[in-house]
Amino acid sequence: MATDLSSSTSDDLGIGEYQYGFHDSTDNYTFKSRKGLDREIVEQISAMKKEPAWMRDFRLEAYDIFLSKPMPTWGGDLSHLNFQDIHYYMKASDRQEQSWDDVPDDIRKTYDRLGIPEAEKKYLAGVKAQYESEVVYGSLQEDLAKKGVVFTDTDSAIRDYPELVREHFGTVIPSFDNKFAALNSAVWSGGSFIYVPKGVEIEFPLQAYFRINSENMGQFERTLIIVDEGASVHYVEGCTAPTYSSESLHSAVVEIIVKRNARCRYTTIQNWSNNVYNLVTKRAMAYGNALMEWVDGNLGSQLTMKYPAIYLMEPGARGETLSIAFAGKGQHQDAGAKMVHCAPNTSSRIVSKSISKAGGRASYRGLVKVEPHATNCKSNVVCDALILDAESRSDTYPYIEIEQEHVAIEHEASVSKIAEEQLLYLMSRGLTEAEASAMIVTGFIEPLVKELPMEYAVEMNRLIELQMEGSVG
Amino acid sequence: MVASLKIQDLHVSVEGLPILRGVSLEVRQGEIHALMGPNGSGKSTLAYTLVGHPKYEITQGSIEIDGKPLNELDACERARLGLFLAFQYPIVIPGVKVADFLRHAITNIRNPDRKEGEGLIPMREFRKELKAMMDELGMDSEFARRYLNEGFSGGEKKRMEILQLAMLKPRFAVLDETDSGLDSDAVRVVSEGLRKLSGPQMGVLIITHHERLLEYNVPQFTHVMLAGKIVETGDASLARELHNEGYSKVRLRHPEEAAEEAARASGRSSEANRTAEPASV
Ligand SMILES: Nc1ncnc2c1ncn2[C@@H]1O[C@H](COP(=O)(O)OP(=O)(O)O)[C@@H](O)[C@H]1O
Ligand SMILES: [Mg+2]
Numbered sequence: 001m002a003t004d005l006s007s008s009t010s011d012d013l014g015i016g017e018y019q020y021g022f023h024d025s026t027d028n029y030t031f032k033s034r035k036g037l038d039r040e041i042v043e044q045i046s047a048m049k050k051e052p053a054w055m056r057d058f059r060l061e062a063y064d065i066f067l068s069k070p071m072p073t074w075g076g077d078l079s080h081l082n083f084q085d086i087h088y089y090m091k092a093s094d095r096q097e098q099s100w101d102d103v104p105d106d107i108r109k110t111y112d113r114l115g116i117p118e119a120e121k122k123y124l125a126g127v128k129a130q131y132e133s134e135v136v137y138g139s140l141q142e143d144l145a146k147k148g149v150v151f152t153d154t155d156s157a158i159r160d161y162p163e164l165v166r167e168h169f170g171t172v173i174p175s176f177d178n179k180f181a182a183l184n185s186a187v188w189s190g191g192s193f194i195y196v197p198k199g200v201e202i203e204f205p206l207q208a209y210f211r212i213n214s215e216n217m218g219q220f221e222r223t224l225i226i227v228d229e230g231a232s233v234h235y236v237e238g239c240t241a242p243t244y245s246s247e248s249l250h251s252a253v254v255e256i257i258v259k260r261n262a263r264c265r266y267t268t269i270q271n272w273s274n275n276v277y278n279l280v281t282k283r284a285m286a287y288g289n290a291l292m293e294w295v296d297g298n299l300g301s302q303l304t305m306k307y308p309a310i311y312l313m314e315p316g317a318r319g320e321t322l323s324i325a326f327a328g329k330g331q332h333q334d335a336g337a338k339m340v341h342c343a344p345n346t347s348s349r350i351v352s353k354s355i356s357k358a359g360g361r362a363s364y365r366g367l368v369k370v371e372p373h374a375t376n377c378k379s380n381v382v383c384d385a386l387i388l389d390a391e392s393r394s395d396t397y398p399y400i401e402i403e404q405e406h407v408a409i410e411h412e413a414s415v416s417k418i419a420e421e422q423l424l425y426l427m428s429r430g431l432t433e434a435e436a437s438a439m440i441v442t443g444f445i446e447p448l449v450k451e452l453p454m455e456y457a458v459e460m461n462r463l464i465e466l467q468m469e470g471s472v473g
Numbered sequence: 474m475v476a477s478l479k480i481q482d483l484h485v486s487v488e489g490l491p492i493l494r495g496v497s498l499e500v501r502q503g504e505i506h507a508l509m510g511p512n513g514s515g516k517s518t519l520a521y522t523l524v525g526h527p528k529y530e531i532t533q534g535s536i537e538i539d540g541k542p543l544n545e546l547d548a549c550e551r552a553r554l555g556l557f558l559a560f561q562y563p564i565v566i567p568g569v570k571v572a573d574f575l576r577h578a579i580t581n582i583r584n585p586d587r588k589e590g591e592g593l594i595p596m597r598e599f600r601k602e603l604k605a606m607m608d609e610l611g612m613d614s615e616f617a618r619r620y621l622n623e624g625f626s627g628g629e630k631k632r633m634e635i636l637q638l639a640m641l642k643p644r645f646a647v648l649d650e651t652d653s654g655l656d657s658d659a660v661r662v663v664s665e666g667l668r669k670l671s672g673p674q675m676g677v678l679i680i681t682h683h684e685r686l687l688e689y690n691v692p693q694f695t696h697v698m699l700a701g702k703i704v705e706t707g708d709a710s711l712a713r714e715l716h717n718e719g720y721s722k723v724r725l726r727h728p729e730e731a732a733e734e735a736a737r738a739s740g741r742s743s744e745a746n747r748t749a750e751p752a753s754v
Binding site (some may be wrong): 426442 | 521524525526527528547548549551552553557558560563564566567568569573574577578579585589590620621627636641740
């Protein structure tokens with residue numbers, strides 16, 4: 001359980017010394033752990049990072065939990081996931097070893113089509129470790145620092161804000177929560193740490209995009225966000241461009257604490273390359289009258305299992321999850337949301353849209369839970385699936401657990417195909433069948449896409465167009 | 474050179490049921506043709522067939538633009554050859570903004586060789602043009618940001634069709650009851666709009682029951698369809714006559730088609746029985 005932060009003032013946080021700008025390892029040695037996972041690797045990771053003992057112990061304990069937990073048998077097919085065939089830790093400089101020539105053609109083409117700048121392309125493809133953007137956003141960071149906002153990577157946070165991190169780390173998602181949370185807890189690296197002090201409202205979205213380095217968008221990042229009372233923040237991470245990874249497992253943990261009267265929106269767009277298992281645990285706790293919103297877009301990967309959760313801890317807390325999943329050829333998106341009403345007068349809303357195409361499979365898996373004493377709760381769930389061809393598949397697994405009579409829960413689900421009349425209408429205006437289909441799909445997800453920051457919305461739409469091209473006719 | 478849209482001996486079936494039974498018609502750029510006929514005679518079937526609706530199967534005959542056969546082309550290819558249909562019942566496309574849709578459409582129509590994914594016409598230029606056109610048609614520019622036909626009234630939908638016609642500037646426009654279901658103000662707007670747009674570069678086929686549209690856009694030719702055939706062709710005075718007197722005289726002059734019409738209406742069509750799926754009548 002999260003504890004109260006009010007005793008930590010910004011002075012305690014050492015804001016004065018805060019080095020804004022991106023964590024950039026000053027050690028120039030290269031290190032790549034050998035493949036596979038054992039106690040020694042976990043210890044090595046901790047040692048490489050020169051972590052305090054509590055973190056090393058946290059990792060080792062998590063490793064034991066990981067071993068003791070069985071593989072989940074629900075959701076997607078994990079039988080081909082081989083934990084011993086993965087590198088669990090790489091230093092930034094290692095990633096440069098990959099050459100641009102090794103990046104698959106289709107991914108390179110997509111970068112071109114999305115008009116991604118050269119430097120960024122190489123970063124996304126794992127060719128270039130650093131994407132220099134601190135300069136541009138430096139003044140912005142300075143402004144944040146003045147207000148006492150901490151925005152750094154989690155490794156640095158352990159060093160620079162040990163108290164604050166230790167107090168909250170692993171409290172929202174304990175290692176024993178599930179096998180992949182345990183795995184992440186044992187081998188995590190990178191991720192973002194954000195602290196927004198009481199009453200501070202950040203107007204613009206904070207973007208991991210601005211300050212990515214190789215560790216930040218690594219395989220096992222760990223993000224912790226604390227929004228203090230009355231504060232607000234919108235955090236955006238990820239990128240619509242396909243993120244090429246030679247490693248096949250991405251397993252992140254995101255923990256968020258939204259204190260009384262605070263607001264947090266967390267937007268993610270992920271588009272992993274087709275070899276990746278994307279198994280992410282995201283959870284937020286929202287306290288009295290707080291608002292937590294997850295906006296989650298999942299494209300790519302071979303299997304995504306992701307169900308952002310919101311625990312509504314105190315009266316008046318609200319939670320909202322908007323998710324979009326696109327399952328193409330050979331892909332299974334098993335995504336959804338989880339809302340747990342732990343207090344009276346809390347409300348939640350889930351809107352999920354999925355598209356499946358070319359044999360892809362999109363599953364909505366959601367849980368709405370109302371605890372016994374949580375009276376007068378409201379929950380509204382809408383999930384719409386669009387299936388583009390006969391080979392593709394969509395399923396809905398809505399779970400509702402209510403231990404309380406005085407609740408209002410609504411659930412609507414629809415499954416549709418593209419109507420012939422819509423295609424004809426658009427094609428009769430000169431659009432090809434693929435363009436017309438893409439436009440219909442884009443319209444289908446528009447209610448969610450319009451919630452994205454502008455540049456993400458534009459990229460998202462272009463990406464859908466790309467996914468639709470050459471798929472028909 | 475003046476291009477022409479040429480329909481020859483067109484036979485069309487829907488789900489195995491023959492609807493058109495040998496329609497021939499030629500529309501040249503710059504001409505206005507009216508197509509009239511009682512409900513169910515096959516006017517919309519002709520319109521959908523022209524634009525390439527996959528449900529409408531050509532069993533015999535041909536459609537050509539400038540000697541180029543359209544039979545095997547899809548709706549997109551036909552549109553790029555300059556054919557346009559203002560739909561009797563415009564389709565709602567949820568979540569797609571009018572402006573985004575139109576920008577894409579006119580890019581393709583003006584550059585028929587454009588490949589998927591190539592750039593669209595510049596936003597500024599497009600916006601300016603769209604705004605000017607909406608002003609001219611007396612449309613609120615707020616419509617550009619709305620989702621295509623979603624929540625539009627009948628009149629708004631028809632005006633949206635005219636706006637598309639105006640932006641796409643086709644060589645051949647088919648208007649399927651664009652004036653139906655509108656109040657008289659809306660009919661006037663649509664009629665004036667069409668008059669402004671049509672000209673020597675556009676051949677127009679107007680399907681209508683009403684006079685107003687034809688007052689503003691006087692047809693050189695009026696065709697009457699009955700039970701899937703064009704039974705008479707005349708000039709503007711024929712349209713006036715049909716409007717004033719209805720189709721009873723036409724039926725008397727063409728007893729065979731009138732009988733077929735009656736048979737279709739009661740589901741006992743001799744032709745239908747031969748080829749129809751049992752459930753389709
Ligand atoms: N999509 C369709 N499915 C089934 N029957 C159709 C379809 N379209 C047209 N028809 C039939 O074809 C005949 C002609 O219809 P239509 O072309 O709409 O006539 P009009 O436009 O002249 O009123 C009618 O009997 C109608 O029921
Ligand atoms: Mg009709």
